[in-house]
Amino acid sequence: MGSVKTKRMPRAVRERQMLDAAVKTFGQRGYMAASMDEIAELAGVSKPLVYLYLNSKEDLFTACIRREAAALTEAVRSGVRPGLGADRQLWAGARAFFTHTAQNPDGWAILHLQARTHGEPFAAEVAAMREEIVAFVTQLIVVAAREAHRDPDLPEREVAGLAEALVGAAESLAAWANTTPGVSARQAAATLMNFAWAGLGNLMEGRPWSAPDADQVLSFDDRA
């Protein structure tokens, strides 16, 4: 493959054009419905050239996931300033996240909707990216707990659950913002912070939500 003649255009440029076309097509039509003909046409190249460069539809999809996952984590990472307090880091990370997903709706659709369900190796690529973001959020919660001198009171599993909840909330808000006219990245980030941080802030101050115990109305699922 190294000896392919690409006329005037460098291989890297052509490959980027193919990936751009593939992200758009997979993101808008889904992995199954997207055709290599469509992708080649949108990229302005022949279908054999797409196969020559990216090998197969599966490899092309994997390359899309990898590129979009790397771009998203890089956007979040470079958005955060480690010196700030935990809530400001989260605000900065949230704004970077929603700005990126708003600017790359097709890439986000691939990561959020397409890649998780078509089995390995696709799901593993996205799981790795999601784990990196969950780890980042977990770290912020640990830092916040430390800032509030609450380390001993937040067990590791509770922190892990809170991080999963926060990432799930962000994913849901990104999909909502991308399909609701007029919701800006900043608004989505502010809603996440209102929802998440005001709650986490309470937790850090030792004011968790208190479950009503011995409440017979709730006994229906105590059998679980």
Place this chain on the structure above:
Amino acid sequence: MGSVKTKRMPRAVRERQMLDAAVKTFGQRGYMAASMDEIAELAGVSKPLVYLYLNSKEDLFTACIRREAAALTEAVRSGVRPGLGADRQLWAGARAFFTHTAQNPDGWAILHLQARTHGEPFAAEVAAMREEIVAFVTQLIVVAAREAHRDPDLPEREVAGLAEALVGAAESLAAWANTTPGVSARQAAATLMNFAWAGLGNLMEGRPWSAPDADQVLSFDDRA
């Protein structure tokens, strides 16, 4: 089809067995990888009988989604006692939700992972279920705002965003609880309440998270 001879077993019972087998197979192997042979074998019937009853793999999958979506919304709905305060209603709904997803991991995998990405009509079935749950949560937030006499301060769009965030957090926690040994439905529900309600409670009391304005560190994404 009405004249099919089903030996001793009533049609409804056989159909339920087929759907049980299909939910398990689709949930564990995914829509594409699941085979009708496998489903028929697991149900203990012949493959032609599955086609005779459910028509096609697509129709079978649709029937699975419809059944699992109805069961989940019914579980949440019957878990809630309308007379309670908003936070207790949410706690009851959350426990019912996590109890159901823990007891039906394959059904949850179909709704959460499989159905959303294989195009219409599957995605529409799940979207309708999700909208019903979002509407339920939206209503609870509106009630909570009313209880706290905060109606004028929570614009409709903000309420919609908060409901999306809460449902996304619950979805993420359900997937996490189902794949993390030792996390009970009650723990998942408590984490959601800690995360969500402590935050919502703050909001209702007029204590939103406050964004640092004029913060130059954040200016990197003001271009968005």
